Amino acid sequence: MIDLRLGDEELTAQRDHIVGFIQDVVADAGATGAVLGLSGGVDSTTTAYLAVEALGREHVRGLVLPSRVSSDENMSDAERVAEDLGIDYDVIEIGSIVDEIVDSIPDAAEDTVAVGNTAARVRGVLNYYVANEENRVVLGTGNKAEALTGYFTKYGDQAVDCNPIGNLYKQQVRQLARHLGAPEDLAEKPATAELWADQTDEDEMGVGYDVVDAVIALHIEGGASTAATARELGVEEGVVETVRELYEKSAHKRSMPPAPEPADL
Structure with missing residues (x-):
């Protein structure tokens, strides 16, 4: 297997580059800060750490948006990240919202994938509600591997204003998480979009x-x-x-x- 890991100087350069990118996106939009969804995984954790470094904790807001299949562990990790960083955050259960959408479709089969994708799109709607109300930009949390394999929901988790870690491979995101001081258990945590029970990215791909x-x-x-x-x-x-x-x-x-x-x- 080839080694795509970054050296110490490269990690520092990437960190500085992405921090500057976030600052430029917010300034160009005339926004007061940023909002992002927190899942408890390494991608959103890394993005949150970068956002706080770029904007200051008072200008970053997190949304923890569990669905009915979200694990307590992941939601606890998401809240831990927000609390460690000292950012304001809200926990909004989206299960009833998704149910309302599914129930409004006559004879809906409640297909697992369709319901999971709907949950991702509901999260996008909530991110943008906060962004519109508070004059913030929405930060995406997708990495390069996800972007180039299509491992995201169209108009869902990629309904964002920018992707700060979008040009980093997954193993580089894990490196950067450690470099930023994120907890080791989150840096190494197996990735899951939690669109349905017991789902993991690697099993699905x-x-x-x-x-x-x-x-x-x-x-x-x-x-x-x-x-x-x-x-x-x-x-x-x-x-x-x-x-x-x-x-x-x-x-x-x-x-x-x-x-x-x-x-x-």
Whole structure:
């Protein structure tokens, strides 16, 4: 497996660069601060630490938005991050909101994926309600692997104004979390979007994050062939093809909604 970890100087440079980015986004928007969803995972934890460094704790607000399938452990971790950082936060149970939406659809089958995606979109709505009411920007918490494999809900967790860690691989996010002083148990915590019970990112994708990161670096962005990438990483070619397929099928999530070319009149 290739090593995508950053050196100490690179970590410091990334930290300073992202802090400056957040400051610029808020200033350019004429906003008073930022709001972000806190899940208790490494991505939102890292983003929260960066936001506080960039803006000061008084200008960062967290939203802890548990659904019916959210674990008590993850919600406790989310609140712990807010309390450790000293930021204002609210806990808003979204289960009844999701239920109201599902119940309003005649003959809804209550499909697990559809309900999970609805929960992600409800969270986006609440983030933007606070942002609109308090003149804040919404900070996304997605990393590079999620963005390039489409591992996010369209108009849900990527309904944001910016993605501070969006160009970092998952293993780099874990490094940066430690560099920022986040608790080790959160830096190493297995990733889950908690869209349904016992769901984890890696189980759903079928590939571990270290492999996803490496395939993106070598094959999708680096241009190495499927065979060469598989040999370099010591994995089956089918693994590389799985990541490639995730990337290709999710292209629509990374683009503006299409419109037809002007008609010849």
